[in-house]
Amino acid sequence: TDTDTxxxxxxxxxxxxxxxxxxxxxxxxxxxxxxxxxxxxxxxxKAPEINRGYYARVQGMNHLxxxxxRKAECDCQVINLGAGLDTTFWRLxxxxxxxRKFFEVDFPTIVARKIHNIKTKPPLSKPIIETHSTDSLLLxxxxxxxxxYCIVGADLRDISSLDEKLKKFQLNPELPTLLLSECVxxxxxxxxxxNLVHWAAExxxxxxxxxxxxxxxxxxxxxxxxxxxxxMTIYSMLPQEDVARIxxxxxxxxxxxxxxxxxxxxICWATKDKLNxxxxxxxx
Ligand code: SAM
Numbered sequence: 001t002d003t004d005t006x007x008x009x010x011x012x013x014x015x016x017x018x019x020x021x022x023x024x025x026x027x028x029x030x031x032x033x034x035x036x037x038x039x040x041x042x043x044x045x046k047a048p049e050i051n052r053g054y055y056a057r058v059q060g061m062n063h064l065x066x067x068x069x070r071k072a073e074c075d076c077q078v079i080n081l082g083a084g085l086d087t088t089f090w091r092l093x094x095x096x097x098x099x100r101k102f103f104e105v106d107f108p109t110i111v112a113r114k115i116h117n118i119k120t121k122p123p124l125s126k127p128i129i130e131t132h133s134t135d136s137l138l139l140x141x142x143x144x145x146x147x148x149y150c151i152v153g154a155d156l157r158d159i160s161s162l163d164e165k166l167k168k169f170q171l172n173p174e175l176p177t178l179l180l181s182e183c184v185x186x187x188x189x190x191x192x193x194x195n196l197v198h199w200a201a202e203x204x205x206x207x208x209x210x211x212x213x214x215x216x217x218x219x220x221x222x223x224x225x226x227x228x229x230x231x232m233t234i235y236s237m238l239p240q241e242d243v244a245r246i247x248x249x250x251x252x253x254x255x256x257x258x259x260x261x262x263x264x265x266x267i268c269w270a271t272k273d274k275l276n277x278x279x280x281x282x283x284x
Contacts, residue, residue, distance in 0.1 A: 007107070010187045014084035014110050017183060019043050020054050029055040029246050037121040038085040038114070048250040049258045053231070053265070055246055057212055060234040060267050061182060062088075064210050068178045069097050071277045076176040079103040079166070081156055081196070082184030085114055089149050093127045100175065101148055103166060108142040108153030115144050115151060145169045156184070157192045159199050176275060177204040182212045185219075197221050197270075205274040215266045223270035231262040 022039040023046045025032045065088070069076060076099045080086055083104035092098050106114070118124045119139070129137070131148040138145040142153035143165075150169045154162045179200050185193035200209055201222040209223065220226045235243070252258060 011107055011110055013183070013187070014106070015039075018085040020046055020050060021058065024051040024054045027051060027249055029249065030058060032087055032091070034087040034090045034124065035085075037124050038087070038117055048252045049261050051250065052235075052246065052252070052258055053261055056231050056235040056238065056262060057182070057265070057267075059238050059242075060231070061180065061210060061212055062091075063238075064208075064267070064269060065178060065180065066095075066097060068176075068208050068277075069099055072099075072176045074099055076178060077101045077103065077172060078178045078180065079105065079171070081105050081179060081181045082187075083151075083180075084110060085117075086182070090124070090127055093131065098131070098148060099178070101150060101170065101172075103169070103171065104151045105154050105156060105162065105166075106151075107155065111143065111151050111153035112141050115139065115141070118144065143169075156196055157188055159195055163199065163203070173203050174205075176277060177207040179207065179209045181210075185211060186213050194219055194221050197223075201270075201272060204272065206272060206277060208269055208271045210267065210269045212265070212267050214264055218266070218268050220270065224272050226268065226270040228266045228268035231265040231267070232259055234267060235262055 018035065018039045021032065022035050022041075023043055024030070025035055026042045029051055065078070069078070069092070074097065078088075078099045078101075080088065080103065083106050086104070089098075089102045089104075092102065104111075104114075118128065128144075128146050128149050132146040134147075144151045152162075152165050152169060154165050156162060177200075181196075185196070188196070197209060197219045198221040200207060211219075215228070215230055218226070218228050229237075
């Protein structure tokens with residue numbers, strides 16, 4: 001059907017994101033020792049603007065995520081919505097910044113591919129096994145559940161089934177919760193994405209939602225505070241030493257194109273803070 005074709009097109013965006021990240025890391029924009037296990041080849045060259053854009057996106061998202069986890073002293077959970085082949089769980093493990101549990105959700109077919117890679121690549125499976133206390137680790141074609149890491153195959157447009165699946169894997173509404181969506185809501189209708197954002201606001205009393213998207217797609221449904229910065233602003237706020245380092249990696253003669261590109265995107269975040277984690281550190 002038309003819907004199946006459209007959904008299949010959405011699923012292929014997962015490869016686009018990972019391929020671009022793989023290429024940028026191969027050039028030295030940032031380090032990701034795990035992405036090679038999900039995307040084997042470095043692939044075709046990408047324009048420097050694209051690499052710088054991904055650099056700002058990844059650093060900006062990591063900055064907010066890490067600040068939240070530090071503020072909660074790791075006594076929190078993370079839910080990456082439409083995670084694709086994202087490697088954040090392994091980065092957090094290496095940096096001793098693991099939340100109590102890290103959840104990922106994506107379409108069942110993407111999840112199946114991710115699980116297959118994890119099963120067959122020891123550098124991916126080892127950290128999961130190491131942080132698991134009992135022998136039995138749930139692993140089937142469309143879900144993986146361990147003490148600290150869980151991947152669920154679900155459609156983010158079907159809220160009741162999403163809620164049910166996450167709760168089955170011990171999602172705890174009482175814990176401070178960080179929700180991430182990196183280039184995901186844009187693939188849904190406005191009413192579907194606002195249902196998802198609304199569900200998050202209703203489910204957790206202390207939470208932060210971080211969304212990377214095109215600027216126009218900002219949502220505020222039932223969150224206490226919301227902010228947004230376009231990527232040009234974020235780029236100028238990143239550690240300038242590191243920005244200078246990446247700007248030396250590849251020559252870019254047309255700065256204007258990069259600016260135009262970055263101005264079209266933004267990171268927005270919304271918070272609810274019943275436990276008083278503190279607003280000051282829950283911002284950029
Ligand atoms: N967040 C990852 C990143 O930035 O590297 C992947 C981004 S990719 C552009 C979008 C992801 O969202 C894909 O993996 C896609 O399968 C997932 N996605 C989009 N709509 C979804 C839905 N309705 N249910 C589950 N996953 C969805």
